[in-house]
Structure formats: structure tokens, C-alpha cells
């Protein structure tokens with residue numbers, strides 16, 4: 001069955017052609033190696049030396065995936081925000097580590113440059129990122145601050161026409177791979193959230209170093225690590241937005257990052273469902289395929305429900321982005337629902353596979369390990385729950401931002 | 415230089431089912447560009463990048479094939495042509511080749527036709543040779559390498575990769591060549607081109623447009639080969655007795 005059929009209220013021929021292209025890429029270039037790459041993450045020690053990571057990013061860059069929804073004049077493919085969701089779905093259908101790249105490079109970093117950057121910053125940083133020749137990360141989390149980002153300790157001290165940055169960021173995706181980082185640091189520690197500013201930091205700047213985190217439960221095929229900033233001199237021209245606007249930038253970035261996470265989780269649900277459908281028709285017990293047993297059917301049908309509801313929530317958020325509407329509520333709902341559902345779907349997929357699902361002979365145990373992280377990063381499940389209640393209670397509203405994410409324009413972006 | 419690539423849309427894998435009338439049932443199976451045609455398309459694009467001119471992707475098939483035609487356009491083909499007419503529905507290979515030949519003649523300025531060595535669904539491998547015959551052009555099958563394509567001198571040098579030898583052949587153009595696997599590495603469609611071609615009208619010719627009434631055989635029906643007669647197991651108390659009985663039977667039937 002084609003689970004992506006009948007979404008033509010959102011998608012057109014362009015998205016279909018795109019879906020096939022990403023699908024082929026993931027199946028041909030990643031699927032045959034993913035078990036080995038995932039295992040390599042469990043065995044790694046010391047600095048990041050794994051050889052598959054960079055070439056994979058380069059290939060995704062050459063194909064235009066990394067600048068999918070960036071206007072052509074900034075080096076992108078000029079497609080819309082729904083196209084971004086399609087890419088994430090198809091990548092995470094094969095492995096979450098691929099989608100994580102889209103989340104940090106495209107969602108969190110590049111789209112923030114598109115939204116908040118000066119023309120000069122867009123030419124200098126967004127363009128090579130959209131063209132896929134430079135890779136980008138997002139540094140908000142610190143050893144002692146995650147959900148409570150305002151508690152960060154990193155500082156940025158003004159010194160002439162530059163800032164001096166100090167601090168440690170951890171759990172940073174692509175920490176050892178990215179060429180550019182968006183780094184959040186306090187320009188005025190006394191001001192709390194309002195004292196945070198955002199900077200474009202190049203790995204090449206003296207004082208920037210990184211090291212990987214080992215022993216992760218999931219996204220083992222990808223790189224995660226810490227980024228340390230020691231007296232890093234950053235030109236004032238590299239400040240994104242105004243001084244003190246960093247927290248708003250960080251949160252608006254998450255509206256785009258969470259969207260990619262939600263879309264990816266939808267792809268992971270589909271992968272769990274497809275694997276389960278195949279296996280349930282092959283495996284026999286008591287003289288019939290296990291797909292004939294009602295309790296197995298129930299697991300399949302719940303996966304279908306989660307798949308369609310997640311996809312609809314994602315596409316609604318994407319549609320709103322295309323229109324230029326603020327979508328914080330819709331995006332966080334999609335992220336919460338899709339990630340929690342993807343973990344449940346992967347769990348059921350293991351159940352359908354019985355003992356075989358418990359080893360990496362089949363991909364479903366990897367789906368479960370990968371799905372778990374998305375319930376933590378880019379806003380934990382609990383944070384999303386609080387947000388939804390606050391929106392419903394009317395205790396939270398979206399105040400207009402100085403710069404909103406630009407609406408999609410087929411003519412201007414092409 | 416005008417290169418035409420003949421492209422067929424086929425179901426992915428060998429997971430197709432067989433209908434009661436023994437035709438192929440590909441319902442619900444993802445449709446893809448025939449593997450060998452994808453190599454032909456890539457080869458055409460590479461020569462087009464060197465020599466300029468046009469690359470036309472040409473298919474004889476139903477409207478659904480526009481999907482792969484668009485993919486070819488997104489890879490880089492400059493033009494497309496779909497031949498679709500109710501009378502083409504049951505054409506056999508020769509009939510299809512004749513229709514395509516008529517269309518190519520009508521296009522007029524074609525220098526080279528590329529196709530895959532066979533399709534992965536019907537696997538006849540006869541389309542390329544039949545097309546060359548219908549056009550009256552040289553045919554080069556199993557091409558594994560294009561050493562030279564010379565637009566000015568209207569000639570081409572290729573390697574034919576045969577089972578036991580590699581044959582280097584020089585031919586005049588226009589010509590028809592069919593390509594083998596792994597001759598190149600087919601590119602993915604470009605996202606910028608996807609945007610451009612997603613909604614373009616695919617030019618379609620019916621029988622009236624192709625002109626020249628191409629009469630040919632069509633597939634009237636399919637029957638399975640007769641079932642193999644059942645075997646018989648020779649019984650006996652021990653091996654010696656079984657062998658004796660078997661020899662008797664063979665003599666009875668005048669086999670020995």
C-alpha cells in the first residue's frame with residue numbers, strides 16, 4: 001500500500017518526484033551499510049574518525065537536500081517547507097542519523113540565517129550551507145542547562161568590534177563535523193533570557209575545539225559531541241540578530257528544528273509499519289501467517305493510525321510555514337505526537353518480529369533506539385506537554401517576532 | 415547532436431505476480447525506470463554535455479509512464495515524447511519497434527538512438543535490434559563503452575561487451591545502440607530541475623500523429639506450456655528389485 005497517497009491537498013508532483021529521489025538515495029547509498037555504520041557508533045572511542053560521515057553529508061549536499069527550502073538566490077533548491085518534511089520522512093525511513101543532519105544543518109541553523117540574517121551573513125554563511133559545501137550545527141545545550149536554556153553559562157564579552165566567547169556546549173549534533181555553528185551565549189548575564197545573544201562561529205576560529213560523545217543509545221551512525229569555546233574572538237558582524245535577541249532566535253529555530261524531527265519521526269513510523277507488514281505475512285505460527293492473528297493486526301492498525309495522524313500534523317505545520325503563519329503550537333504538537341508515536345510504533349514492530357526483532361539482524365531494534373532520542377532533544381516530551389496545556393489555557397501566546405520566517409514564494413524562490 | 419533514449423517504465427523487483435491470462439500483474443508495486451534505460455539515459459546526458467544539442471526521452475506506453483519521463487527530464491533530458499494510443503495497448507516487441515521507428519523518422523533530425531539491452535520485466539532484448547531494422551540503421555547491441563561519438567564526421571566507435579570478447583566497432587551515424595549495466599553511474603534527478611519539470615506538459619502523439627500505419631503482430635493471448643507428465647516411483651522390496659523393475663519398464667517403452 002502507498003501510505004503517502006491522497007495527500008494532494010498538501011503535496012504536488014514536485015514533492016512526489018522529490019520523494020522518489022530521496023527514497024532512492026537512502027535505499028541505494030545508506031540502507032546497504034547502515035547496520036555496519038550503526039554498529040561502528042557502539043564501538044567507537046577517542047576522536048571521531050569514522051569515514052562514512054563526511055562523504056554522506058557531501059553527497060546529500062551535492063544532491064541539494066541540505067538547502068531544500070532555501071531560495072535559489074541563496075544557493076538552495078528553492079522548494080517549499082513541505083519539501084523539507086518529505087526529505088526528512090524519507091531519510092529517517094532508513095536511519096535517523098541522516099535526518100538529524102537536516103534538523104541541525106537546515107532546520108536549526110540555515111533557516112535561522114534565512115529568518116534573522118543580514119544580507120551579508122546570508123551570502124557568506126547561508127549560501128555555502130544551502131549548496132552543501134559547508135556543514136552547520138546549533139549549540140544551545142550545556143552540561144548544566146538543557147530544557148532550562150536560560151540557565152546557560154557561556155558568555156560573550158564585547159571587545160571593540162568583536163566578541164570574546166567562552167563556554168562549553170554539549171550534546172551537539174555534528175559537533176566534530178560542522179564547519180559553522182550557531183552559538184548562544186550571554187552578553188548580559190544579569191538579564192536572564194534577555195541577556196542571551198546568538199553568534200555565527202566558524203570551527204576555524206582559534207579557540208574552538210570539539211570531541212565526540214560515545215556510548216549513545218541511538219543515532220549511532222551519526223556524530224554527537226561537545227563544542228568547547230576558549231577565548232574565541234568572533235567579529236561583531238557575526239552576531240545573528242540584535243544583542244539580547246538570542247533566546248528568541250533559539251526558540252524560533254526550534255519551530256523549524258522540531259518540524260524536521262516530527263517529519264522524520266513520521267518516516268520512522270512508516271519504516272516500522274513496513275517492516276512489520278512484511279514480517280507478519282512471512283512468519284507463520286499455528287499454521288497461519290501471524291498477520292492473521294487479531295492481536296498482531298491490532299499492532300499494525302495502531303501503527304497506521306499513528307502514521308497518518310503524525311503526517312497530517314506535520315503537513316499542517318508545513319502548510320502554515322508556506323503561508324508565513326506562525327506555527328509554534330502546531331509544530332510542537334506535531335513533534336510531541338510524532339516522536340512519542342514513533343517510539344511506540346518501533347516497540348510494537350519489535351513485538352511483531354518476536355526474538356528476531358531483538359537483534360540487529362532486523363532493523364526494528366535500531367528504530368526503537370533512534371526513536372527514543374527524539375523524545376528528549378529539541379524540547380523534551382514534558383516541555384511539549386506543558387506548551388500545549390498553556391496554549392489551551394490561554395496562558396501562552398505567540399508574540400510577533402521582529403523577523404518572521406519568510407513565507408514560501410514559488411516565483412521568488414525558484 | 416540529437417540523441418533519443420527509448421525508456422520503459424517497469425515494476426520494481428521481481429515481486430510481480432502473474433495474472434490468470436499469464437500477463438504481468440504489477441498492481442501496487444512501485445514503478446521505476448527500467449534499469450538498463452537509466453544507464454542509456456546517463457550516457458546520453460554525458461555526451462550531450464560534451465556535444466550540445468538535444469536529448470529526447472521517448473516512451474511508448476500509457477499515461478502513467480509520464481512519471482518516469484519526468485524523472486528523465488529531471489535528470490537532464492531536454493525533450494520528451496510519449497507515444498500513446500489505444501491501438502498500441504497489446505503491441506508485441508516488433509510492433510512497438512515499428513511505431514517508435516515511425517516516430518523517430520518523424521522527429522527527423524535524430525543522430526543516435528540509445529536503449530537498454532533489455533527491459534527487466536519482459537526481458538526479450540529484441541527491441542533495440544528490431545528498432546534498428548525498422549529504421550534501416552546500424553545496430554550495436556551490448557555496448558559497454560562509447561569511445562567516440564563524432565557529430566561532425568557522423569561516426570561513432572564503441573565497445574561491445576560480449577560474453578567471451580570485447581569487440582570494438584566503428585559505425586556511421588545515425589545508429590541504434592543498446593547498453594549494458596554499469597556502463598556509467600546514473601545521476602539522481604536534480605532538485606532544481608524537479609521544480610521546473612514537475613508540471614510541464616509531456617508532448618504525446620497518438621497513432622494519427624505518428625502517421626504511417628505501422629501494422630504489426632500483437633499479443634493475442636498467452637497459454638502456459640503443457641504441464642510435465644507426472645513421474646512414477648518404482649516400488650520394490652530392495653534396490654535390486656527396483657532396478658530390475660525399472661529396466662523392464664524402460665524396455666517395455668523401448669527406451670533401451
Ligand SMILES: Cc1cc2nc3c(=O)[nH]c(=O)nc-3n(C[C@H](O)[C@H](O)[C@H](O)COP(=O)(O)OP(=O)(O)OC[C@H]3O[C@@H](n4cnc5c(N)ncnc54)[C@H](O)[C@@H]3O)c2cc1C
Nearest residue numbers: 138139140141145146147171172173373376377378380382
Ligand atoms: C542525540 C541528541 C542530539 C542532540 N543534539 C543537540 C544539538 O544539536 N544542539 C543542542 O543544543 N542540543 C542538542 N541536544 C540536547 C537536547 O536538546 C537536550 O538534551 C534537551 O533539551 C533536554 O535537556 P537535558 O538533557 O539537559 O535535560 P533536562 O533539561 O535536565 O531535563 C531532565 C528531565 O527533566 C524534565 N524537566 C525539565 N524541566 C522541566 C519542567 N519545567 N517541567 C517538567 N519537566 C521538566 C525533562 O523533561 C526531562 O525529563 C541533543 C540531545 C541528544 C540526546
